[in-house]
Amino acid sequence: MTNRISGTEALKRVADGAILIDVRSAKGRAANGEVRDAVIIGKAAVLTFLRDRSGLSESDQPIVIFCGSVAGSGPVIEQLVAAGITRAVDVDGGFAALTGPGGLALAEQP
Numbered sequence: 001m002t003n004r005i006s007g008t009e010a011l012k013r014v015a016d017g018a019i020l021i022d023v024r025s026a027k028g029r030a031a032n033g034e035v036r037d038a039v040i041i042g043k044a045a046v047l048t049f050l051r052d053r054s055g056l057s058e059s060d061q062p063i064v065i066f067c068g069s070v071a072g073s074g075p076v077i078e079q080l081v082a083a084g085i086t087r088a089v090d091v092d093g094g095f096a097a098l099t100g101p102g103g104l105a106l107a108e109q110p
Contacts, residue, residue, distance in 0.1 A: 003077045005089045007097025010064050011104065013089075018062035020104075021046060023076055024095060028068050032095060033106035035066075043067075043076050047083055063088040068095050 005013070014020050022029070022038040023046060034040065041049050046065065063080075065088060067073040073090035080088040091097050098104050 003081060003086070003089050004070060004074075004092050005064075007091055007093050007100065007103065010066070010089070010091045010098055011102075013062050013064050014104065016062070018064045021049075021063060021065045022095075023065060023067045023073055028095070032068075033099075035095070035098060035104050036107045038066075038104075043072065046076050047079055047085075050080070050085060060087065064091065065089070066091045066094050066098055070094060 010018075020035065020038045022035055022040045023043045024032075029040070039049075050063070063085070065073045065076055067076075067090070070090055070092060073094065077088055077090045080086075099106065
C-alpha cells in the first residue's frame with residue numbers, strides 16, 4: 001500500500017468524508033491561504049491529535065495530510081504508519097495539487 005496519492009484521488013477521499021489535515025507553517029498559510037474545512041495542526045502534533053480526538057487513531061476514517069510539498073508531509077505519514085495508522089496518506093504536489101483548477105476552496109480571509 002502506498003501512502004502517497006494524487007491531488008485528484010485526495011479530492012475524492014475528502015468528498016467521501018476523509019479528515020483533511022493541513023500541516024503547513026503559519027507562514028505558508030499566510031502566503032497562500034487556508035483550505036476551507038481543513039484541520040490545521042503542527043507536524044509534531046498530528047499523532048497526538050489523532051489519539052486524543054474521539055479515537056480517531058483507531059477509527060477507519062481516512063486521513064489526508066498535506067503540506068506545501070511531500071517533503072513536509074512525508075515525515076508525518078512515516079510517523080503515523082510507524083504508530084499503526086496506515087490509512088493516512090499525503091498528497092503528491094501538496095497544497096497546489098489540492099487547490100488548483102477544480103480543487104478545494106480556500107477559506108475567506110478576515
